Amino acid sequence: MNSDFICLGIITSPHGIKGHVKIKTFTENPQNFTSYGKLTDGITTYEINIIQVVSKNTIIAKINNITSRTNAELLRNKKLFIEKTKLPNLIENEFYHSDLVGLQVILEDNNIFGTIKKIYNFGSCDIIEILLYNSKKSTMLPFSKDIFTHINTKERYVILKLPEIIGSNSGI
Numbered sequence: 159m160n161s162d163f164i165c166l167g168i169i170t171s172p173h174g175i176k177g178h179v180k181i182k183t184f185t186e187n188p189q190n191f192t193s194y195g196k197l198t199d200g201i202t203t204y205e206i207n208i209i210q211v212v213s214k215n216t217i218i219a220k221i222n223n224i225t226s227r228t229n230a231e232l233l234r235n236k237k238l239f240i241e242k243t244k245l246p247n248l249i250e251n252e253f254y255h256s257d258l259v260g261l262q263v264i265l266e267d268n269n270i271f272g273t274i275k276k277i278y279n280f281g282s283c284d285i286i287e288i289l290l291y292n293s294k295k296s297t298m299l300p301f302s303k304d305i306f307t308h309i310n311t312k313e314r315y316v317i318l319k320l321p322e323i324i325g326s327n328s329g330i
Contacts, residue, residue: 163198163239164256172230173218178209181217181238184255188217196247199239204238215279219247251303253311255284262315263288266307271318272327277301288318 167183183191188211196203212218224230248254248296255277263271265307276294279285284301299305299321308317 161256162242162244163200164245164254165237166194166197167217167238168241169233169238170216171234172227174229176220177224177226177230178218178220179224180212181206181219183215183217187262188213188215191217192219194240197240199236199238205245206238251309253309257311258286258316259307260308260314261311263318264315266319272296274316326327 166185167181169179170182171180172178173180180192185191185210189208192208196205196256198204207220207222208217209220210218216276221230221233224233245254258274258277259272263274265271270291272290272293274286275289276287277284278287278298285298286301286306287296287298289296299318305319305321306316310316
């Protein structure tokens, strides 16, 4: 998918025998998963109805025209996207993950540190994986204003203030 679309979730498995599916959501509130309209995988458009919220990032859903477990199984690992223009406007200092991936990471002294490779959330906060400059190695840092002091999505860079524990003598 191109940058005009944002992935809101992924179908992880069938659920039951009536064609329901389990979806891992990437929305702040799983109830909002269907609030923005129909979703697409880039080929097919899906109308989805939430049956149950299982956890803060998992729902059980019914997809129109999917009526059996066999049909639901065919959708396993399918990513579901929405047009970015259908999402609400963000307030200052809020970002969609897709806007951050690929940004250059620059240290406070203007040296290049790396590139944002991926963003994870293991529960307490978002974690930024950075592919280190001139290396195949990567490191992970918590996404906070204290560490990522400035973010410029238009010019595609972030300013990184390394936490004291990491510092320049750590071998990163």
